[in-house]
Amino acid sequence: MNANIAKSFALRNLFLSVAAILVTSCGTATFSKTGSDAQIESLRNFELAFIDEFAVPGKRFNAAAFDAKVNQGNAKFQQAIADEKFTARRPVLVDLKGQFDADAAHLRSKASRGKVTPGLATEMKKDVNKIYDHALGR
Amino acid sequence: MPSAGKHKRKKSSRKKSALDSVLDQVTDESVAASMKEFEDLLAQAKGDTSELIRQNAQELEERLVLLKKRKIDKEDFDFFVENQKRDLRVFVDSQPAQSQERAEKLTLHILEIAATKVVPVLIMMI
Numbered sequence: 071m072n073a074n075i076a077k078s079f080a081l082r083n084l085f086l087s088v089a090a091i092l093v094t095s096c097g098t099a100t101f102s103k104t105g106s107d108a109q110i111e112s113l114r115n116f117e118l119a120f121i122d123e124f125a126v127p128g129k130r131f132n133a134a135a136f137d138a139k140v141n142q143g144n145a146k147f148q149q150a151i152a153d154e155k156f157t158a159r160r161p162v163l164v165d166l167k168g169q170f171d172a173d174a175a176h177l178r179s180k181a182s183r184g185k186v187t188p189g190l191a192t193e194m195k196k197d198v199n200k201i202y203d204h205a206l207g208r
Numbered sequence: 209m210p211s212a213g214k215h216k217r218k219k220s221s222r223k224k225s226a227l228d229s230v231l232d233q234v235t236d237e238s239v240a241a242s243m244k245e246f247e248d249l250l251a252q253a254k255g256d257t258s259e260l261i262r263q264n265a266q267e268l269e270e271r272l273v274l275l276k277k278r279k280i281d282k283e284d285f286d287f288f289v290e291n292q293k294r295d296l297r298v299f300v301d302s303q304p305a306q307s308q309e310r311a312e313k314l315t316l317h318i319l320e321i322a323a324t325k326v327v328p329v330l331i332m333m334i
Binding site: 168169172176179180185187188189190193196197200201204 | 267271274278279280281283284287288290291292294295
Protein backbone atom coordinates (compact mmCIF):
# COMPACT_ATOMS: atom_id res chain seq x y z
CA MET A 71 0.00 0.00 0.00
CA ASN A 72 2.80 2.37 1.04
CA ALA A 73 4.63 1.53 -2.12
CA ASN A 74 1.51 2.42 -4.10
CA ILE A 75 1.16 5.77 -2.30
CA ALA A 76 4.82 6.54 -2.92
CA LYS A 77 4.36 5.60 -6.58
CA SER A 78 1.31 7.89 -6.85
CA PHE A 79 3.26 10.76 -5.30
CA ALA A 80 6.14 10.21 -7.65
CA LEU A 81 3.78 10.19 -10.63
CA ARG A 82 1.98 13.28 -9.36
CA ASN A 83 5.28 15.11 -8.92
CA LEU A 84 6.41 14.06 -12.37
CA PHE A 85 3.11 15.27 -13.86
CA LEU A 86 3.36 18.60 -12.01
CA SER A 87 6.96 19.08 -13.13
CA VAL A 88 6.06 18.41 -16.77
CA ALA A 89 3.06 20.74 -16.51
CA ALA A 90 5.24 23.46 -14.94
CA ILE A 91 7.84 23.13 -17.70
CA LEU A 92 5.14 23.32 -20.37
CA VAL A 93 3.48 26.37 -18.81
CA THR A 94 6.83 28.14 -18.38
CA SER A 95 8.00 27.40 -21.91
CA CYS A 96 4.66 28.54 -23.38
CA GLY A 97 4.94 31.78 -21.44
CA THR A 98 8.47 32.35 -22.70
CA ALA A 99 7.40 31.55 -26.25
CA THR A 100 4.49 33.98 -26.10
CA PHE A 101 6.72 36.67 -24.63
CA SER A 102 9.45 36.13 -27.24
CA LYS A 103 6.88 35.99 -30.05
CA THR A 104 5.53 39.35 -28.94
CA GLY A 105 9.06 40.74 -29.11
CA SER A 106 9.60 39.16 -32.51
CA ASP A 107 6.31 40.61 -33.80
CA ALA A 108 7.30 44.04 -32.51
CA GLN A 109 10.62 43.73 -34.35
CA ILE A 110 8.79 42.90 -37.59
CA GLU A 111 6.43 45.87 -37.05
CA SER A 112 9.46 48.11 -36.54
CA LEU A 113 10.96 46.89 -39.83
CA ARG A 114 7.63 47.49 -41.57
CA ASN A 115 7.46 51.08 -40.29
CA PHE A 116 11.04 51.70 -41.39
CA GLU A 117 10.33 50.44 -44.90
CA LEU A 118 7.09 52.42 -45.25
CA ALA A 119 8.88 55.61 -44.14
CA PHE A 120 11.69 54.85 -46.61
CA ILE A 121 9.17 54.64 -49.46
CA ASP A 122 7.44 57.84 -48.32
CA GLU A 123 10.76 59.66 -48.28
CA PHE A 124 12.02 58.63 -51.71
CA ALA A 125 9.01 57.66 -53.87
CA VAL A 126 8.02 61.28 -54.42
CA PRO A 127 7.41 62.36 -58.04
CA GLY A 128 9.59 65.29 -59.07
CA LYS A 129 11.75 65.23 -55.95
CA ARG A 130 15.46 65.74 -56.58
CA PHE A 131 17.36 62.50 -55.92
CA ASN A 132 19.83 62.77 -53.05
CA ALA A 133 22.14 59.77 -53.55
CA ALA A 134 23.97 60.26 -50.24
CA ALA A 135 20.72 60.41 -48.22
CA PHE A 136 19.40 57.41 -50.13
CA ASP A 137 22.52 55.32 -49.53
CA ALA A 138 22.54 56.28 -45.85
CA LYS A 139 18.94 55.11 -45.47
CA VAL A 140 19.62 51.85 -47.33
CA ASN A 141 22.65 51.19 -45.12
CA GLN A 142 20.54 51.89 -42.05
CA GLY A 143 17.91 49.46 -43.34
CA ASN A 144 20.48 46.76 -44.07
CA ALA A 145 21.88 47.07 -40.55
CA LYS A 146 18.38 46.91 -39.04
CA PHE A 147 17.50 43.75 -40.98
CA GLN A 148 20.82 42.05 -40.24
CA GLN A 149 20.42 42.82 -36.55
CA ALA A 150 16.85 41.52 -36.55
CA ILE A 151 17.94 38.28 -38.27
CA ALA A 152 20.82 37.79 -35.81
CA ASP A 153 18.63 38.54 -32.78
CA GLU A 154 15.70 36.35 -33.84
CA LYS A 155 15.21 33.62 -31.23
CA PHE A 156 12.75 31.61 -33.31
CA THR A 157 14.90 29.85 -35.86
CA ALA A 158 11.76 29.14 -37.91
CA ARG A 159 11.24 32.88 -38.29
CA ARG A 160 14.67 33.64 -39.67
CA PRO A 161 13.74 32.66 -43.25
CA VAL A 162 10.74 34.99 -42.98
CA LEU A 163 13.04 37.85 -41.99
CA VAL A 164 15.35 36.92 -44.87
CA ASP A 165 12.33 37.17 -47.21
CA LEU A 166 11.46 40.57 -45.77
CA LYS A 167 15.05 41.68 -46.32
CA GLY A 168 14.73 40.45 -49.93
CA GLN A 169 11.67 42.66 -50.35
CA PHE A 170 13.54 45.65 -48.88
CA ASP A 171 16.45 45.03 -51.29
CA ALA A 172 14.05 44.81 -54.25
CA ASP A 173 12.21 47.98 -53.16
CA ALA A 174 15.47 49.87 -52.68
CA ALA A 175 16.76 48.79 -56.12
CA HIS A 176 13.52 49.80 -57.86
CA LEU A 177 13.32 53.12 -56.01
CA ARG A 178 16.94 53.95 -56.79
CA SER A 179 16.42 53.15 -60.44
CA LYS A 180 13.30 55.31 -60.67
CA ALA A 181 14.28 58.22 -58.41
CA SER A 182 17.79 58.62 -59.83
CA ARG A 183 16.30 59.07 -63.32
CA GLY A 184 13.45 61.30 -62.12
CA LYS A 185 10.96 58.63 -63.20
CA VAL A 186 8.93 58.24 -60.02
CA THR A 187 5.29 57.86 -61.07
CA PRO A 188 2.34 59.27 -59.08
CA GLY A 189 1.01 55.83 -58.11
CA LEU A 190 4.33 54.24 -57.16
CA ALA A 191 4.43 54.98 -53.41
CA THR A 192 0.86 53.83 -52.77
CA GLU A 193 1.32 50.58 -54.67
CA MET A 194 4.72 49.84 -53.12
CA LYS A 195 3.30 50.38 -49.64
CA LYS A 196 0.39 48.06 -50.45
CA ASP A 197 2.87 45.28 -51.31
CA VAL A 198 4.99 45.99 -48.24
CA ASN A 199 1.97 45.82 -45.94
CA LYS A 200 0.83 42.59 -47.58
CA ILE A 201 4.16 40.78 -47.20
CA TYR A 202 4.51 41.94 -43.57
CA ASP A 203 0.95 40.85 -42.77
CA HIS A 204 1.75 37.42 -44.21
CA ALA A 205 4.98 37.30 -42.20
CA LEU A 206 2.95 37.94 -39.06
CA GLY A 207 0.47 35.23 -40.05
CA ARG A 208 -2.43 37.65 -40.66
CA MET B 209 9.99 75.87 -94.29
CA PRO B 210 7.22 74.13 -96.17
CA SER B 211 9.36 71.03 -96.29
CA ALA B 212 9.55 71.08 -92.47
CA GLY B 213 5.76 71.22 -92.31
CA LYS B 214 5.56 68.43 -94.80
CA HIS B 215 8.02 66.40 -92.74
CA LYS B 216 5.91 67.00 -89.62
CA ARG B 217 2.75 65.80 -91.32
CA LYS B 218 4.53 62.74 -92.58
CA LYS B 219 5.74 61.95 -89.04
CA SER B 220 2.28 62.24 -87.52
CA SER B 221 0.71 60.09 -90.17
CA ARG B 222 3.39 57.45 -89.51
CA LYS B 223 2.47 57.60 -85.82
CA LYS B 224 -1.19 57.16 -86.61
CA SER B 225 -0.58 54.13 -88.73
CA ALA B 226 1.51 52.59 -85.95
CA LEU B 227 -1.43 52.95 -83.60
CA ASP B 228 -3.75 51.55 -86.24
CA SER B 229 -1.56 48.51 -86.65
CA VAL B 230 -1.72 47.93 -82.88
CA LEU B 231 -5.48 48.17 -82.93
CA ASP B 232 -5.47 45.74 -85.82
CA GLN B 233 -3.38 43.39 -83.75
CA VAL B 234 -6.12 43.24 -81.11
CA THR B 235 -8.37 41.75 -83.69
CA ASP B 236 -5.55 39.42 -84.70
CA GLU B 237 -6.56 35.87 -83.79
CA SER B 238 -3.58 34.98 -81.60
CA VAL B 239 -3.75 38.26 -79.63
CA ALA B 240 -7.52 38.04 -79.34
CA ALA B 241 -7.17 34.47 -78.05
CA SER B 242 -4.67 35.63 -75.39
CA MET B 243 -7.01 38.46 -74.36
CA LYS B 244 -9.91 36.04 -74.13
CA GLU B 245 -7.85 33.61 -72.06
CA PHE B 246 -6.81 36.46 -69.78
CA GLU B 247 -10.38 37.71 -69.33
CA ASP B 248 -11.65 34.20 -68.59
CA LEU B 249 -8.90 33.49 -66.06
CA LEU B 250 -9.35 36.87 -64.41
CA ALA B 251 -13.10 36.28 -64.05
CA GLN B 252 -12.44 32.81 -62.57
CA ALA B 253 -9.82 34.18 -60.18
CA LYS B 254 -12.08 37.00 -59.01
CA GLY B 255 -14.78 34.47 -58.16
CA ASP B 256 -12.48 31.92 -56.51
CA THR B 257 -13.06 30.71 -52.96
CA SER B 258 -9.47 31.51 -51.96
CA GLU B 259 -9.08 35.05 -50.68
CA LEU B 260 -5.47 35.21 -51.85
CA ILE B 261 -6.43 34.32 -55.43
CA ARG B 262 -9.25 36.90 -55.41
CA GLN B 263 -6.96 39.54 -53.91
CA ASN B 264 -4.26 38.86 -56.49
CA ALA B 265 -6.75 39.18 -59.37
CA GLN B 266 -8.13 42.40 -57.89
CA GLU B 267 -4.64 43.90 -57.51
CA LEU B 268 -3.65 42.87 -61.01
CA GLU B 269 -6.74 44.48 -62.49
CA GLU B 270 -6.22 47.68 -60.47
CA ARG B 271 -2.62 47.92 -61.63
CA LEU B 272 -3.59 47.43 -65.27
CA VAL B 273 -6.01 50.34 -64.83
CA LEU B 274 -3.24 52.43 -63.18
CA LEU B 275 -0.95 51.61 -66.10
CA LYS B 276 -3.63 52.63 -68.58
CA LYS B 277 -4.12 55.90 -66.67
CA ARG B 278 -0.32 56.42 -66.56
CA LYS B 279 -0.28 56.51 -62.75
CA ILE B 280 2.40 53.82 -62.96
CA ASP B 281 4.65 52.84 -65.88
CA LYS B 282 5.68 49.48 -67.32
CA GLU B 283 8.79 49.28 -65.09
CA ASP B 284 6.58 49.72 -62.03
CA PHE B 285 4.07 47.19 -63.35
CA ASP B 286 6.78 44.57 -63.96
CA PHE B 287 8.20 45.24 -60.50
CA PHE B 288 4.80 44.70 -58.87
CA VAL B 289 4.21 41.54 -60.90
CA GLU B 290 7.53 40.16 -59.59
CA ASN B 291 6.46 41.05 -56.03
CA GLN B 292 3.16 39.27 -56.53
CA LYS B 293 4.87 36.23 -58.03
CA ARG B 294 7.30 35.98 -55.10
CA ASP B 295 4.41 36.10 -52.68
CA LEU B 296 2.28 33.63 -54.64
CA ARG B 297 4.95 30.98 -55.18
CA VAL B 298 4.81 30.18 -51.47
CA PHE B 299 1.01 29.97 -51.65
CA VAL B 300 1.01 27.68 -54.72
CA ASP B 301 3.64 25.39 -53.21
CA SER B 302 1.65 25.13 -49.99
CA GLN B 303 -1.48 23.89 -51.82
CA PRO B 304 -2.37 20.17 -51.92
CA ALA B 305 -0.94 18.47 -55.02
CA GLN B 306 -4.36 18.19 -56.72
CA SER B 307 -5.06 21.94 -56.30
CA GLN B 308 -1.62 23.21 -57.30
CA GLU B 309 -2.24 23.30 -61.04
CA ARG B 310 -5.44 25.32 -60.68
CA ALA B 311 -3.86 27.66 -58.11
CA GLU B 312 -0.90 28.24 -60.40
CA LYS B 313 -3.16 28.93 -63.38
CA LEU B 314 -5.19 31.50 -61.46
CA THR B 315 -2.18 33.26 -59.97
CA LEU B 316 1.25 32.92 -61.59
CA HIS B 317 -0.04 32.11 -65.08
CA ILE B 318 -2.48 35.02 -65.07
CA LEU B 319 0.34 37.41 -64.08
CA GLU B 320 2.49 36.04 -66.87
CA ILE B 321 -0.21 36.60 -69.50
CA ALA B 322 -0.84 40.11 -68.18
CA ALA B 323 2.84 41.05 -68.31
CA THR B 324 3.66 39.46 -71.66
CA LYS B 325 0.44 39.76 -73.68
CA VAL B 326 -1.93 42.33 -72.19
CA VAL B 327 0.50 45.08 -71.15
CA PRO B 328 2.21 45.50 -74.54
CA VAL B 329 -1.17 45.93 -76.22
CA LEU B 330 -2.34 48.28 -73.48
CA ILE B 331 0.78 50.43 -73.74
CA MET B 332 0.45 50.73 -77.49
CA MET B 333 -3.14 51.85 -77.04
CA ILE B 334 -2.31 54.63 -74.55
